[in-house]
Every structure is written in structure tokens, then in C-alpha cells.
Amino acid sequence: MRKLSLVFTFVLFVIFCFAGPVLAGENTAIGTETFEEILNNIQSQHISNPNSDTLIQGAIDGMINTLNDPYTVYLSPEQLKEFQGSLESEYVGVGMQLQPGEHFPEVIGVIENTPAEEAGIKVNDQIIKVDGTDVIDEPLGMIVQKIRGPKGTKVRLTVRRSGAGDFELELVRMSIDTPTVIWKVLDDGTGYIGLNKFGVNTADEFDKALTKLKQQGVTALILDVRDNPGGILGEAVRIASDFVESGQLVTSTVDKNGERQEYHTKGAAIGLGIRTVVLIDRNSASASEILAGALQDYHAATLIGGTTYGKGTVQTIIPLKSGGALKLTIAKYLTPKDRVVNGIGLNPDYQVLTPGLQLIAAQRFLKPSEKNVVEFDIEKSEAQVNGIPVKIEQTVMQKNGVTYLPLRFSFEALGYKVDWQSSSNSVRITGYGSNALFSAENGQAVVNGKETTGLDPLKIEEGATYIPLSDLNVFNISCKTEESNLSLEKMSASGN
Structure with missing residues (x-):
């Protein structure tokens, strides 16, 4: 009888433990009262006796993570100071620019003469650990805060690089001064201005550079926003004003209510x-895309390179009473022709995906030559393109008596466009009136709509595609071989 009484008492206890909250009210909506209840109960009863600051920080992170927006982040007072310093081009760190990746931040720029450059960090590297702690899926602002720190202190970074194993580097933090604008006159008389971000003084720096170039008689300009992650929208609008008549639309922002705000020159x-x-690549983002998109829409510039990153949203900094701030996405932006950029990016007018050839392609576009010449030294990882030395990752290869050339580099160096067609496992090469589709599996190609057989098959090694030297006859490309030197020559359209 006593056992039955104990069982009955336990059952009642369980029933009331679970039924109590349900009986408290029929409204099941989760509001701020629910949040406070949970927080108070965890603080007062959880066995781990958790720190309240840790709980609140976790709640903030969880709330922001539900937005699935890598650009909305909470900035602590220290992080806010670092963020403001980065816009002013002065901070203590290791000298690399990061952007959110799928799970880990990716390096999109390495500043010259900094610990990051000296340690050999490269663009597209991923930072997977900081001081031995995994940073998978952490907000970018928190990771940057971990990497930065007092001058002279050390930080250990675990780096992941495509085609190599993970490795660790130890760097000493230093004061980093990053001018946002560099300019020069190239050997052919073309002006060059490179922008590494859009900071508080970028437009002023740009105007001074452009004025000096004009004073030196420059009539053609290369504006380089490759690896530029963006920055202040207003600075991009001011630079666009240098190339488009006053009063013209540069970009529109549209908020959650559909309200549109316009920015004019x-x-x-x-x-x-x-x-x-304008040179662009897959790391050109945000304000870079605003500027490039506007100049493209007004035909004020020609875009050369690769498709841009596709960050078409605008963030604002909202100061908090705690001394920190909320960096919050408040709108999406559109180009003057209402093109959507977010998640899509801008396509170049002329695609050149080999980084070392993009500047050469821009010079060739602005000042065409009668012919294009590519010279390989078979024994070196370097080539000459119209007399300009270029480092190459894939060299000329000899196998079973056949000479193979790195396909993308060779054709882009001569002025062709190269596209990999994954659906058909083939490569399309276009230019100079030719449109050729090469199968990667056999010696077949379709050239200007006509099937061509009997070609030597393409070769794929370590992810790179090579084309047999003999197959270049399809394009009427002149080839010359002398000892270890191999030369390709293609007359330009005007020279045909």
C-alpha cells in the first residue's frame, strides 16, 4: 500500500511539472516576456551557474544568426573601434582583408609589407583557426577581433589553401597603414588607379590621383577594383561623379517597405x-559593384575580368547604449538601370579569368596592337605576353611526343574568351570570328558550326586543362619553336 502511495505521488509530481506552464495561459506566442523568463530560470537554476554576459551574448548571436545574413553583426565596443579604424585606414593587425566564406572567412587581399605578406598568406586562403580555436561559422567581426590585438603581440593562424594541407603560421601584429588609392602611369602611357577599399577619404584621394594623371597627359585609364570588398557607399557615388554628368542616378536603395532612396552624381x-x-573579379563587392555597375550602365567604362561577388545590400551602423553597435542590413541596392546585384554580381563586358592577364587585356583594349604574341620558355614558370612578363601556374608540357599548352592562359593571352561547359564536359573558345567547342574526352570539336575530327584530345591534369599545340591550327594561330622557346602569334582583327 505504501508503494502504491509513493507511485501515485510521483505521478502527480510529473503531471504538475509538465502541465503547469500549459495551464498558465492559452497564448503560446513567444515574446520578450518569454525570453526574460527563460533567461531568469537559466540564471537561477541551471547547474552550470552560467555567466549572464555569456548568456546574453549567446542570445544576441542566435538572434542575428536566424537572419541568415553574414553582413548583420553585433559589434562590441572594441570591435566597433576596430571597424571605424579600418574605414580610416589605420589599425593594428596582420595586414589582410577578409570576407565571409561558406564556413570560414576567405582572404580577398594582402597588404604589401605586412606580416601577412611576409608569412606568405595568399588571396583565397581560408582562416580556419585563430590561436588554435576553430572559427567555423563565426561572425566575421568576431574573427577579425580575434586576429587583431595590441601591437607587438603574436597571433597563430591555421590556414587552409586549395591543393595543400592545412598549415599554421605565427604572425606579430603591427600598425597597418593602408592607403586606399594607388596610381601610376604605365609604360604605354595608360593611367592606372587602384582602389583597395572605399574609406572615409577615398574619393578625395581618387580625385587627386585622377587630376595628376590628367596633368601628365593621360587619355586612357584603368580603374582597378579587383579584391576590393567595398566600404562607404557615398565614396563610390562621389567617384562615379567623376565620369558621369552631374545629376545622374548612380544607385537606388530599396528598404523592406519598398521605399526607394536615390543617389545622384x-x-x-x-x-x-x-x-x-574597370578591372573586376569575384572579390569585387558592395561599393565596388555600385561604382562598376553605374559606369557600365552609362557606358562610361568597359568592365574586364570576372563576375563580381554579388553583395548588393546596404548596412548601417546603429550605436547602442552599451557602447557597441549593431551593423544592420537595411536595404538592397540597384544599378541605374535597376539591375539586381545581390547574389548575382556584375558580368564583365570582356571576360578574362586569368588574374595575371587582366591588366594586359585592359591595356590591349585601350590601345590595340596589330598582333598578339605569347612566348613561353618551356623550362620556366613564366611567359611573355606582348613583351610583358607574366608568371604562369601551368607550364608547357611534353607527353608521349605531344606538346601541350595551358589552354585558358594561352587563349586569354591571345585575346580569346574561354568558358568551361560543365554540362557537356567541353571547352568553348571564342574570338576573332571563331566559335569552337572542344570535347574534353576525345579529339572532336565543333568549329563555327562544323564538326572537326582527328584532333589530338585535350588533357586534364590536377584540375587544369591543356590543349595540344597541333590543335591551334583550327584557329590559324602561328606557332614557332626554337630550342626551349615556343612562340604563339595571332594577328588582331584590324590586321587580318
């Missing part, structure tokens, strides 16, 4: 009439 367009190329 102002002042004298000091670069109007200068033939301009």
Missing part, C-alpha cells in the same frame, strides 16, 4: 571623356 565630371576600363 554631383559636381564636375573631371574624368568625362577619358577612355576607361
Whole structure:
């Protein structure tokens, strides 16, 4: 009888433990009261006696993570200071620029003469650990805060690089001064301005550089925003004003309510009439895309390179009473022709995916030559393109008596466009009136709609595609071989 009484008492206890909250009210909506209840109960009863600051930070992180937006982040007072310092181009760190990756941050830029460059960190490297702690799926701002720190202190980074095993580097933090604008006159007389981000003084620096180039008689300009992650929207609008007449739309932002805000050019367009190329790549993002998209829409510049990153959202900094801030996505932006950029990016007018050839392609576009010449030294990882030395990752290869050339590099160096067709496992090569589709599996190609057989098959090694030297006859490319030197020559359209 006593056992039955104990069982009955236990059953009642269980029933009331689980039924109590349900009987408290019929409204099941989760509001701030529920949050406070949970927080208070965890603080007062959880066996681990958790720290309240840790619980609140976890709640903030969880709330932000539900947005699935890598650009909305909470900035602690220290992180806010670092963020403001980065816009002013001065901070203590190791000298690399990061952007959110799928799970780990990716390096999109390495500043010269910094610990990151000296340690050999490269663009597209991933940072997977900081001081031995895994940073998978952490907000970018938190990772940056971990990497930065007092001057002279050390930080250990575990780096993941495609085609290599993970490795660890130890770097000493230093003061980093990053000018946002560099400029020069190239050997052929073309002006060059490189932008590594859009900081608080970038537009002023850009105007000074452009004015000096004009004073030196420059009539053609290369504007380089490769590996530029963006920055202040207003600075991009001001630079666009140098190339587009006053009063023209540069970009529109649209908020959650569909309200549109427009940003227009102002002042004298000091670069109007200068033939301009904008170099872009998959790391050109945000303000870089605003500038490039506007110049493309107005035909004020020609875009050369690869498709851009596709960050088409605008963030604002909201100061918090705690001294930190919330960096919050508040709108998406559109180009003057209402093109959507977010998740899509901008496509170049002329695609050149080999980084070392993009600048050469821009020079060739602005000042065409009668012919294009590519010279390989079979024994070196270097080539000459129209007399300009270029480092190459894939060299000329000899196998079973057949000479193979690195396909993308060779054709892009001569001025062709190369596209890999994954659906058909083939390569399309276009240019100079030719449109050729090469099968990667056999010696067949379709050239200008006609099937061509009997070609030597393409070769794929370590992810790179090579084309037999003999197959270049399809394109009427002149080939010369002398000892260890191999030369390709293609007359330009005007020279045909």
C-alpha cells in the first residue's frame, strides 16, 4: 500500500511539472516576456551557474544568426573601434582583408609589407583557426577581433589553401597603414588607379590621383577594383561623379517597405571623356559593384575580368547604449538601370579569368596592337605576353611526343574568351570570328558550326586543362619553336 502511495505521488509530481506552464495561459506566442523568463530560470537554476554576459551574448548571436545574413553583426565596443579604424585606414593587425566564406572567412587581399605578406598568406586562403580555436561559422567581426590585438603581440593562424594541407603560421601584429588609392602611369602611357577599399577619404584621394594623371597627359585609364570588398557607399557615388554628368542616378536603395532612396552624381565630371576600363573579379563587392555597375550602365567604362561577388545590400551602423553597435542590413541596392546585384554580381563586358592577364587585356583594349604574341620558355614558370612578363601556374608540357599548352592562359593571352561547359564536359573558345567547342574526352570539336575530327584530345591534369599545340591550327594561330622557346602569334582583327 505504501508503494502504491509513493507511485501515485510521483505521478502527480510529473503531471504538475509538465502541465503547469500549459495551464498558465492559452497564448503560446513567444515574446520578450518569454525570453526574460527563460533567461531568469537559466540564471537561477541551471547547474552550470552560467555567466549572464555569456548568456546574453549567446542570445544576441542566435538572434542575428536566424537572419541568415553574414553582413548583420553585433559589434562590441572594441570591435566597433576596430571597424571605424579600418574605414580610416589605420589599425593594428596582420595586414589582410577578409570576407565571409561558406564556413570560414576567405582572404580577398594582402597588404604589401605586412606580416601577412611576409608569412606568405595568399588571396583565397581560408582562416580556419585563430590561436588554435576553430572559427567555423563565426561572425566575421568576431574573427577579425580575434586576429587583431595590441601591437607587438603574436597571433597563430591555421590556414587552409586549395591543393595543400592545412598549415599554421605565427604572425606579430603591427600598425597597418593602408592607403586606399594607388596610381601610376604605365609604360604605354595608360593611367592606372587602384582602389583597395572605399574609406572615409577615398574619393578625395581618387580625385587627386585622377587630376595628376590628367596633368601628365593621360587619355586612357584603368580603374582597378579587383579584391576590393567595398566600404562607404557615398565614396563610390562621389567617384562615379567623376565620369558621369552631374545629376545622374548612380544607385537606388530599396528598404523592406519598398521605399526607394536615390543617389545622384554631383559636381564636375573631371574624368568625362577619358577612355576607361574597370578591372573586376569575384572579390569585387558592395561599393565596388555600385561604382562598376553605374559606369557600365552609362557606358562610361568597359568592365574586364570576372563576375563580381554579388553583395548588393546596404548596412548601417546603429550605436547602442552599451557602447557597441549593431551593423544592420537595411536595404538592397540597384544599378541605374535597376539591375539586381545581390547574389548575382556584375558580368564583365570582356571576360578574362586569368588574374595575371587582366591588366594586359585592359591595356590591349585601350590601345590595340596589330598582333598578339605569347612566348613561353618551356623550362620556366613564366611567359611573355606582348613583351610583358607574366608568371604562369601551368607550364608547357611534353607527353608521349605531344606538346601541350595551358589552354585558358594561352587563349586569354591571345585575346580569346574561354568558358568551361560543365554540362557537356567541353571547352568553348571564342574570338576573332571563331566559335569552337572542344570535347574534353576525345579529339572532336565543333568549329563555327562544323564538326572537326582527328584532333589530338585535350588533357586534364590536377584540375587544369591543356590543349595540344597541333590543335591551334583550327584557329590559324602561328606557332614557332626554337630550342626551349615556343612562340604563339595571332594577328588582331584590324590586321587580318
